Amino acid sequence: MTRALVIGRRRKGRNIGRVVSEVRSLLRAGGWKVDSEVVVRKRQLQRSTAKAVKAGCDVVVAVGGDGAVVRVASALAETRVALGIIPTGTGNLFAENLKIPHGSAQATRTVLTGRTRRVDLGRVAVDGTDHVFAVACGIGFDAEVMAATGTGQKLRWGKLAYLANALGQTGTIRNVPHEITLDGVVTKTEAAQVFIANFGKMLPVIEPRRPIRADDGLLDVIVVRASGPLPGLLASWEAMRQTDLGESSGGHVFRAQAREVRIETQPSRLVEADGNTVGKTPIVVSILPAALRVIVPKK
Numbered sequence: 001m002t003r004a005l006v007i008g009r010r011r012k013g014r015n016i017g018r019v020v021s022e023v024r025s026l027l028r029a030g031g032w033k034v035d036s037e038v039v040v041r042k043r044q045l046q047r048s049t050a051k052a053v054k055a056g057c058d059v060v061v062a063v064g065g066d067g068a069v070v071r072v073a074s075a076l077a078e079t080r081v082a083l084g085i086i087p088t089g090t091g092n093l094f095a096e097n098l099k100i101p102h103g104s105a106q107a108t109r110t111v112l113t114g115r116t117r118r119v120d121l122g123r124v125a126v127d128g129t130d131h132v133f134a135v136a137c138g139i140g141f142d143a144e145v146m147a148a149t150g151t152g153q154k155l156r157w158g159k160l161a162y163l164a165n166a167l168g169q170t171g172t173i174r175n176v177p178h179e180i181t182l183d184g185v186v187t188k189t190e191a192a193q194v195f196i197a198n199f200g201k202m203l204p205v206i207e208p209r210r211p212i213r214a215d216d217g218l219l220d221v222i223v224v225r226a227s228g229p230l231p232g233l234l235a236s237w238e239a240m241r242q243t244d245l246g247e248s249s250g251g252h253v254f255r256a257q258a259r260e261v262r263i264e265t266q267p268s269r270l271v272e273a274d275g276n277t278v279g280k281t282p283i284v285v286s287i288l289p290a291a292l293r294v295i296v297p298k299k
Contacts, residue, residue: 004084005052006036007072008063009045014088019104020063023086026108027061042071049075057081059295061111063104065089066135066274073292074132077121082293084111091275094134097199097214098296114295119214121288122198126271126279133273134292136202137285140176140193140269175225176269181262182221189254193224196261196285208240210255217289221261223254261285 006024008016017038024036037048049060049072061084062072069085073094076083086107087095098117101107122133175190195202197220200212212220224239239253247254261284268280 002032002059003057004032004034004059004061005048005057006034006061006063006086007039007045007048007052008037008086008088009039009042009068009071011064016063016088019086019088022104023061023063023108023111026105027112030112032059032112042067045071046075053079053081059084059111061086061108063088066091066094067276069094070132070134070274073121073134073294076293077132077288077291080293082116082295084295086111093199093201094274097135097201098294100296110297111295113298115298116293117215117296118290119292119294120198120217121291122196122219122273123286123288124196124271124273124278125284125286126281129279131273131278132288133198135199135274136195136197137271137273137283138193138195138202139263139265139271139281139283140191177266178223179262179264180221180223181260182256182258183260189223190225191223192226194263195222195224196220197222198287208242210243210245215290217287218257218259219261219285219287221254221256221258225252225254259287 004027006020006027008020010016020036020038024034027034039045039048045068052060053076059082060072060076062069063086065087066089073083085095085100086104087100087102092102100110122137124131124133124137175192178189178191178194180187180189180194197212199214201207222239238248238250242248242253242255245255245257262282264282270277271279271281271283
């Protein structure tokens with residue numbers, strides 16, 4: 001019999017407790033032995049997940065948005081225990097990249113009937129602390145947008161809240177000096193934005209043409225150069241359309257792959273990991289190859 005823990009974090013304006021109860025009931029109806037827990041603080045997600053691993057659980061099912069799901073994933077990294085996802089957040093980019101359906105009933109059916117896939121995770125060291133991410137780490141403009149998007153905006157407008165703040169902050173787009181070290185090779189360049197990606201869909205509705213694989217043991221690095229609103233939009237379009245590594249045809253984007261990425265900037269820049277601001281540069285980002293078992297749809 002499969003043993004599972006269903007866990008979520010209580011959030012204002014979201015019925016996390018109700019969804020946790022629904023998922024627990026559906027899994028039990030499917031023949032699983034299930035415990036559940038709704039916590040208050042982020043760190044409790046990791047602690048409770050670690051306890052479930054020690055207790056011999058086979059699956060931990062995370063109910064929540066990217067922040068909660070990745071907290072659970074970080075505690076499951078490099079263990080035999082699989083992650084199930086019930087997406088209830090604003091972006092839900094991790095679930096979208098894995099094609100996990102929205103709606104607690106459909107997502108729970110995926111947990112019951114899906115297959116286990118191994119994916120890489122990223123780890124960013126910033127301000128003396130390590131943070132695990134599943135989708136991407138961003139330095140610069142996108143981190144500023146994430147920081148400006150409050151909980152109330154997300155509850156009211158959903159993904160449109162990110163777009164509204166992005167449009168409102170285009171005037172702040174500007175290049176600053178970056179020193180980027182890719183697997184020991186140092187490059188100095190100007191950049192407005194750097195993405196270090198594990199999955200392709202790093203922002204709502206946006207995905208680059210060149211595929212980004214989450215199971216190749218590599219991080220994809222996208223460096224965008226632009227100053228001002230219009231150049232910023234043109235450079236972003238160029239980044240999405242680029243199909244090869246190296247410099248883009250327009251010269252505003254550079255793409256590479258690496259196992260370890262070090263970034264220093266002058267001045268320091270804000271850093272986000274999976275939509276949550278985690279500190280400021282300098283940072284060191286590394287790959288955790290095939291670190292997570294996650295349940296995804298069979299097809």
